Amino acid sequence: MRGIIEVYKGDITKLDCECIVNAANSSLLGGGGVDGAIHRAAGPELLRECRGLGGCATGQAKITKGYKLKAKYIIHTVGPVYFACDRPAELLTDCYRNSLELAAENGIHSIAFPGISTGVYGYPVSEAAPIAAAAVQRWLNENSGYDMKVIFVCFDDISYNLYKDIIKV
Numbered sequence: 001m002r003g004i005i006e007v008y009k010g011d012i013t014k015l016d017c018e019c020i021v022n023a024a025n026s027s028l029l030g031g032g033g034v035d036g037a038i039h040r041a042a043g044p045e046l047l048r049e050c051r052g053l054g055g056c057a058t059g060q061a062k063i064t065k066g067y068k069l070k071a072k073y074i075i076h077t078v079g080p081v082y083f084a085c086d087r088p089a090e091l092l093t094d095c096y097r098n099s100l101e102l103a104a105e106n107g108i109h110s111i112a113f114p115g116i117s118t119g120v121y122g123y124p125v126s127e128a129a130p131i132a133a134a135a136v137q138r139w140l141n142e143n144s145g146y147d148m149k150v151i152f153v154c155f156d157d158i159s160y161n162l163y164k165d166i167i168k169v
Contacts, residue, residue, distance in 0.1 A: 003140030079117030
């Protein structure tokens with residue numbers, strides 16, 4: 001398998017892969033958008049586990065069980081708020097890199113990412129998607145001996161077509 005990148009349009013909470021990534025807020029206690037959807041789909045056990053994690057800094061990542069999801073694990077990462085940050089591209093890159101590192105440390109070989117920071121955090125998807133694709137491709141190149149399937153999950157046609165164009169799949 002080695003490094004594979006796919007683009008999928010649909011609901012990340014229904015995806016059948018080892019791990020999904022949650023575009024979380026720093027408390028890790030749920031919120032709106034994909035964060036709220038993942039918490040609702042995983043069930044109350046997720047909130048209980050997240051309470052014990054002590055939050056998460058922007059660009060960093062933490063892992064929990066997937067509970068009621070098809071995914072065995074959830075990696076929670078906190079993306080930058082686009083207009084309230086000095087170095088949004090660097091922090092967004094960190095989200096992808098740190099999530100992939102944490103996945104590999106836990107023996108995960110398939111991971112699905114939403115558009116981190118592209119919702120209420122205001123990162124334009126036209127800027128975020130190339131950063132995400134480059135960060136993932138760089139990690140796959142640097143870890144070419146590790147089998148990893150990365151799925152970019154898009155909620156709408158605009159994001160889906162943009163990722164398809166960037167990834168060339």
